[in-house]
């Protein structure tokens with residue numbers, strides 16, 4: 001497709017994606033509606049940017065997409081785009097989590113006066129996501145960030161990060177977050193929420209404030225929990241390497257973490273929120289896993305397979321979590337702990353390590369991820385009413401699979417396939 005770049009075009013005009021007419025019929029070798037049976041030589045009818053029908057033989061003159069599997073636009077549930085210009089993760093594989101946090105803090109402090117980089121980390125991260133076929137991102141926005149440019153693609157659900165273990169820092173975080181909440185409706189995002197960061201960086205009062213806002217304004221929350229053994233030690237004893245690090249950083253507050261705490265206490269505090277994405281949960285107890293399963297109307301768990309692998313954590317209990325009924329979805333986390341933002345590679349990493357059905361993996365990066373972010377009315381499936389936003393995954397050229405499950409096997413277990421983001425819109429202007 002020829003791109004006619006327009007000088008006055010806003011940022012985003014160079015994001016790699018394929019535009020298709022907002023009204024018309026697409027045809028692909030396979031269509032995966034996610035809810036509903038996969039269709040060989042499937043067609044998707046669009047009207048004014050929305051899907052109105054999915055089937056076979058809807059028209060004899062479709063726009064042919066070729067030998068691809070057409071999926072709903074992929075949804076990355078958890079990311080920190082501020083790190084997107086890093087060439088490699090901070091630290092080294094298998095390092096202790098507190099040492100990595102120390103590196104993140106140093107990196108952020110070194111950038112308190114960030115150079116005006118072009119592209120900015122956010123632009124680079126969005127472009128990288130789009131090039132990997134990602135249509136929507138749950139982005140945790142650092143309070144230190146300058147404004148993210150409004151990005152047409154991928155679309156964003158922006159979670160404002162709350163950091164403050166001491167009462168003073170908690171108050172400052174609330175003041176900044178109130179400003180964010182005032183400005184967010186005009187930002188052009190798909191949605192927004194708050195991200196009280198983690199048990200060791202958030203004063204109980206700050207967490208309670210976030211839960212209250214979530215409940216009152218129907219906002220989603222993202223909360224990192226049970227990520228490392230050191231975090232559990234800190235909760236249990238009020239001491240250990242994470243406490244020492246926080247003391248060194250001048251961010252320690254013993255009254256906030258007096259010991260005898262468990263992740264379950266935090267899940268119970270979050271229970272009154274409107275919607276919660278628990279990030280990682282690498283070391284949740286059986287009771288905590290059951291709590292998430294029982295609360296699946298409100299709670300989702302975000303697994304970031306390549307970040308998990310980077311820290312060489314204990315094996316992730318994916319099969320057990322799914323079996324219990326926890327809604328587990330996938331995220332990339334950031335380039336500070338993962339080689340990149342390709343969501344499909346996260347699913348392939350999970351497929352390589354766990355016995356999990358390919359159709360389940362597909363839901364974890366589409367419909368279930370959309371549910372986790374509260375987007376599932378129009379995202380995550382290809383069905384009448386859903387957005388005309390798709391991810392086309394290239395199928396092996398000469399030996400196109402004959403059955404739907406073979407297609408998914410090829411995508412998750414075969415050689416890494418290319419993926420393209422497809423969105424409705426006017427065709428590029430010809431000049």
Ligand SMILES: [Zn+2]
Pocket residue numbers: 078079080224279333334
């Ligand atoms: Zn994270």
